[in-house]
Amino acid sequence: MTSTTALKVGAAYIRVSTDGQMDLSPESQLESIVQYAKSSRIVIPKEYIFMESEGRSGKKADNRPEFQRMIATAKTTPKPFDCILVWKFSRFARNQDESTFYKGMLRKKLGIDVISISEPVLDGMYGRLIEMIIEWQDEFYSYNLAQDVTRGMKTKAQNGGYQCRPPLGYRIPYHNATPEIVPGEAEIVRMIFDRYVNHKMSIFALTRYLNSLGLKTSQGKPFEKRSLEYILQNPAYAGIVRWNRTCNETNEIRDRSEWIVTKGTHPAIISEELYNQAMLRFESEYRPKNAKPAEVTKHWLSGMLKCSACGRTLSSCVRHTKSGDHYSFQCYGYLKGKCRASHYVTEKDIAAAVLNALQEVLEAGTVDYEVKSVVKAEDSHEMELLKNMVDRLELKEKRAKAAYMDGIDSLEEYKQNKLLIQKERETLTESLKQLEAAGPEENADSGSQERQMLDHIRSVTDILRSDRFSALQKNVALRSIVDRIVFHKDTMHIDVFYYLKEQSREQDPRKPA
Template identity: 40%
Template sequence: MSSKVAALYIRVSTEDQTELSPDAQKRLLLDYAQKNDMIVSGDFIFTESVSGRHAQKRPEFQKMIALAKQPSHPIDVILVWKFSRFARNQEESIVYKSMLKKDNVDVISVSEPLIEGPFGSLIERIIEWMDEYYSIRLSGEVLRGMKEKALQKGYQTSPCLGYTAVGHGKPYVINEAEYAIVSYIMDLYDNQNLDETAIARRCNDLGYRTKRGKLFERRSVDRILGNPFYCGTVVWNGVEFEGSHEVRLSRERYEKRQKLITSRKRPVKARNVSACKHWLSGLLKCSVCGATLSYTGNNKCPYFQCWKYAKGFHKTSVALSVKKAEEAVISYFDQILDGAEFTYVCKKKKTDYSLQIEQLQREISKLTMRESRIKEAYEAGVDTLEEYKNNKDRLVSDRLELTAALSQLLQEKQAEQPDTEKILKEIRSVADVLKNPDVGYEEKGNLIRSVVEQIIYDKESGKMSFDIIIS
């Protein structure tokens, strides 16, 4: 009988501290192969340090399975120290073992010998179930330990760009080279009004990379701009606390940026300003069909035109020169600042006070009825004077409490109404930037989008309708 060719699969998990080291596992597997007349090539030894819960996340495991399923049939058996090294998930274990069985490849645990027959298969299923149960229990224990560490204000998340972990739950320290990139990103967004995509492009052009050494993209810039860790707040899995690490970003600047991010949040299908050819691109809409007016033409006579008209969807041209469009927008803002009336929509999600107010008002009405009933009960001789007095005092106390709650809600509802002076201040700052020829179109585009959602142009009347939004 010819010798079988064996592959060794060696896996250690960082979560499990009771398992054998990779070298110890390798030694035991090689001893077993030698005693059972199996051939092991150096190319057929697969080692990795990763959890066994998900096979897709184990590259060496996948490489071994692909090798075993080759038409040339290079291996006959896979040796593991324990079945738990092969998989911690019973479903995946059965799937992969069945897959290998079709190619006549066996999986053998050198420390868990099985007898032939159905009873051996039953024992193997029980072992797999126990392995999965242990993994789930261990995962729960680890999660509880990490949560307790977070509640004790310990640091355990992966450090963000600009910080380096020192271990043992101690506060992270600033990495000066990385933090310079973070500062650059924040400055471009906060002070130069560039959008996230444009910032990512600039970072990549300068050779900057993310914490994992990858190119920057919009979402990686988003994470940096919205990460409260930079202003002192540590967040882990729902647990939040004020950390003791060094902070260079003020809370005021961070909160101001979050409001800015909310105001600049674009609709799902809207393009980034950095991808537009003009600061009005994407804002101008056709009054005929509602489509966007596209920037068209050369540098001598650029204009906007409905893209659906250009494609032949309708017969009405809605052409508008860039110069006239810019003048009309600036003129509209000037009219508002000079006192002209205008309407706006508050973009910030409002609290619905009406239901709460209505509920409180109903409760107060019920109190009036109850007061009448206790009086009738006293007059009818059902309640004594002492009982009537106690009931009346309780209802008076309830009325005072409900009235105070109602008054508080009415005050909050009134306070939520935007301040006109604040709105005009935002519009004035945008108008000043639009008039400045030294400011780039990206900055102008971002700023106007913080107060204008869309501008509908009616070619026939020559008028524009502005949808003003306030965050």
């Protein structure tokens, strides 16, 4: 028998293919590796068995935590093992460049070989050549398979098939089934689009509003700005399939010519017209990452000024000096190279023009404005939604009690759950009371409506000229009567678009928030 000094210490690396290729299970791979190790006098300690969770691709080593842990372990001193055993070379890597890099580092710098137990190769340069050919075949297979999958997904998208995780408002009842509508969640989606398009609520304000009602995302979490942005930009809600918009590797948005947009086979939750209106507003008010929402802005005109050339919002910029803060505005499209017309204007000039426009309306005693009616159905949908949520709380209470009675939860946990449910009930009940108390106002004739509009303008003008109100309060006040202000740089003229809510439930703008 060979001396025990001939024993080697080895590591086992195990990964299951994600591409549907005929593959051994992780347990079968490990069993085969252990058998090979015994026959080759290689000892594999348990701590040197590295097994990836299923679904890890071999294309990129960065996406395989166990692989990275194995490489880090191999670099420790003294050398922990003499070789790494894999079922096939393709389990080690499907990318030939990465395979060559890591194998070269292991062999030349650390003295650790990578051995395929099912693909034996000769020693020396000829064996190394055979190994490289095997690696090339693996990568070639992976590339071709990816192309086949992409072609299949493209064909499905062109035929209107939905291929993503179902968003809020939909569910997939079984594998490869067409998404179907979840009624309760669909009402939330309709509310989001209605509030955003018809009531001009900002995404920031809409997020706070949804969370105040206790509503949740499809993952059961509170709404965030990014979750609303995803919903508003998702054409699936209008029954449209959009595929190949982003690059999976970099998450960058591809050129529109590469997108596939077609009529989907799944049912729509909102109309295509409403979705297009939402996208039109979203794109015109697009703000770069980390930009502050209008509700926390430092200037009361932020978000209100629009470019007369392209319709985009004029972004604000502040310069801090010893004499104070100096604001200016410029078209966001111009800053990004999307608009050719500069609309640069200082805060001093544009603020004066806005205040003068408000004053001229008050002196003339007449104003052109748009009346925006509150749709009763909207409130009934919200009330029905809240009532359903209150009813579901009873089921939560029963489940919490059952968990306590069955010994799953302790008495302290049961008390805590009851307290959380009670708080949620109080929040929902208060929201219901507010909706029920806010009944529709009596319709007024055009004369009384104009007087009401002028009174609103007078109140807002007083707020804007006062030093007692913050920039945020001024911004909210201005938004309560003005939809947008279009700035014409060539003539230094502004067009103010006023609106009046026929059934206004807004807080009196003269009262600080």
